Amino acid sequence: MLTATLLFVAGAAHWAYANLGAFRSVASAVASAGTDTAALRDALVARRGVPTLYEFVRGTELVDPMLPTLQWYGALAGSVGVVVLAFGLYRAVWTTHPFKWVTMNETLGVGAVAAAAAAVYGGPLLAGAVVLPFVFAVIVRHTRAAYKFKPTYGYVLGVSVPLATLGAEYVRPSPPLAVDLAAVVVPVLTVLVLLFSAFVRPKLFG
Template structure:
């Protein structure tokens, strides 16, 4: 369980400001909605932003260290998810307006009751604030107080003379979720803008590419589960085509298996005695021709491989231009683009059977990795092993070592039974929480 903001950012309590900033950037790459579409990651991203707003500001960090995590959260950051729900909250990555109002009220009350001492204010204040005793609820502060309100029955007197990296007059307040909340009419400093705004994607800025309904809808979707289901469906459609192309041979095999009954020895003899006219997987893939190749032999396969390579280079170029980091974690959007390129090229070579055999291990591995990086469920990489079986079967058949039993195990039993494990488990967890 995450214990405090230092633990959340994965830095020691004595970390430098540069170390905190670096850790924050790494967390953003993991949990930002542009890179992680898991619903739970949005809550984590909100908490990470708020942690950096506090620890990234030396003045607020000093107050946080002095008060301790629990007292600081209770007094200064109303509405922040508590430490025990950071890893599982389903809230969005932005605080709603309704939640922000209590934060503003808390910040104002904290300023008026004298909770902020020298160095705790979010901006420079040169005004002596003296709050008189209120005999009833809503008693106002003295005329010399700028923007501080006294609560019912409270008496406080403090000279708020703090300094920070910003300038302004008569302003007191608390930073919340990347904003400076002020209870005065004075000028606020530039630290009111969270550094996380600079790290967020430029496409999300108002008026930018991301500021339209279609892009916002797309980013709210979680395509992980549909992608793995799609890869399974593509493979099953390939098996269906393989069965239709070998219908007579499969009928002969069915008759022989029916004659063998339930005797294990008889069944084993039937499966090992011949192929009954059923093509091997490599023979089927070689004979498949969706369209007539416009190029001859090796040139055609090289062109298809080049198309996939060009797609990868384009994605790397976009990364370098947008993020300046070409080797970061693969996003779901990038996975979708690569999957489309791989599907188009492999279908032209060997039909949906080859496309599914390539897509399943690729998508399973990427999405398992993608899910494990986020909060919550950590699926095992063992889910990937069964869907590798068709590729292994193709290799065995290419070496002319495949029997009918090997083909059935590698192309039918393992990929179907094992391949359904991950999407079924994810679907059950999504709808029932098991």
């Protein structure tokens, strides 16, 4: 869980660092707005050169394609498919409960390959956005089944915001800047709330 979160945070930091000048312009606009709600709204709506998360992901390639475009993308997707198929075959042949919930070992295997393929395609921001919902869904399910702490699946929705934003920006290319900022802040807050609920609140309130 923390690894997936750190991967996403690293991607968000990459987005911010690569567009440092534009973010400084946004910060100046917010500071200048003060308590003027209209000016503050404008500062959080106007993009001022900050690319959307989708644009940034599309423009990020950690590895130059080693095959023609469609074949390269197919190879990346296929690498994930091979791992999923391998786990499926293992379940079908060697396990006594082939339809049981996704195990932690399967989560690590599929998550690692999916993160690597997504990072090659669009950098750590895309990798984090892709693996966060999957990892959290498995962790919440196992935690609810095995521990007294019963986290809600609302946490999965919280960490799915970046992936949903990428999909929305594919349809609507230039939303307000606040949409992208929320897509970065909401999953981080979701993780912090989960950690607080799991480890801090029981000590404070029993």
